[in-house]
Amino acid sequence: MTLKRILGAMTLLLTPTIALAHPGHGDNGLVAGISHPLGGLDHLLAMLAVGLWAAQHKGAARWALPCTFIVTLLIGGLLGFAGLELPALEGGIAASVLALGLAVALAVRPPLSLAMAATALFALFHGVAHGLELPDMTSPWGYATGFVAATAVLHAAGYALVRVLPQAAAPLVRLAGAASAATGVWLLAS
Numbered sequence: 410m411t412l413k414r415i416l417g418a419m420t421l422l423l424t425p426t427i428a429l430a431h432p433g434h435g436d437n438g439l440v441a442g443i444s445h446p447l448g449g450l451d452h453l454l455a456m457l458a459v460g461l462w463a464a465q466h467k468g469a470a471r472w473a474l475p476c477t478f479i480v481t482l483l484i485g486g487l488l489g490f491a492g493l494e495l496p497a498l499e500g501g502i503a504a505s506v507l508a509l510g511l512a513v514a515l516a517v518r519p520p521l522s523l524a525m526a527a528t529a530l531f532a533l534f535h536g537v538a539h540g541l542e543l544p545d546m547t548s549p550w551g552y553a554t555g556f557v558a559a560t561a562v563l564h565a566a567g568y569a570l571v572r573v574l575p576q577a578a579a580p581l582v583r584l585a586g587a588a589s590a591a592t593g594v595w596l597l598a599s
Contacts, residue, residue: 438547442555445539446563451502451596452535454589456560458509459528460567461582465516470524475564477525481532482539483557489540490549498538500597505531507593513586516579 446452456478463474495501509531511517518524539556543549571582 438544438549438551438553439555441544441547442539442552442557443559445542445552445556446535446559450592451506452538453563454592455502455505455509455531455535456563457567458506458513458586458589459531460564460569461513461571461586462509462517462524462567463564464568464571465513465582466518466524470518470521471568473521473525474528475561475568477528478532478564479557479560481529482536482560483553485533485536485538486540486553486556487536488533489537490543490553491540493537494541495534495537498534498541501531501534502538503593503596505534505593506596507590510586510589510591510593514583514590515586516583 446456459475459478463471466474508527519527539552543552574582
């Protein structure tokens with residue numbers, strides 16, 4: 410196949426994607442909401458880390474940390490829709506990547522109330538950011554449903570990774586936490 414034919418085929422395949430990337434195609438915001446946590450490295454790492462960290466705990470913390478994050482994320486999203494801006498929003502998000510990465514890397518297990526409070530604080534920053542970035546012509550409820558669903562899937566993926574891996578793989582999970590923490594430092598510095 411010639412280069413000309415390959416480029417022509419790729420153009421035809423990508424044309425619907427390019428067209429749907431613009432508003433006004435019947436998207437109720439769900440796709441945009443799902444895309445937001447998956448498209449930003451800071452959100453992706455923090456939300457995976459919540460799942461990893463929850464799986465490192467025992468008892469109620471295993472479900473309480475992800476549930477706390479999701480509920481507070483939604484509250485923050487609603488506050489963002491209303492126009493609330495938190496001071497140092499991007500710094501708070503970067504700090505969450507650092508702190509959650511360290512929690513995973515060090516397998517920290519503070520008292521449940523402290524772990525939930527930290528998780529809620531981080532989720533508030535992420536939620537407000539999601540809410541403030543509501544795309545034009547998008548339904549806030551569809552968008553919120555999307556970012557909450559994507560967050561839950563990322564939490565579940567992190568949790569499942571720890572629970573499925575053999576105990577011997579625990580150092581790899583901690584290494585992933587350290588990489589996330591290092592990314593948080595980088596985000597704070599940039």
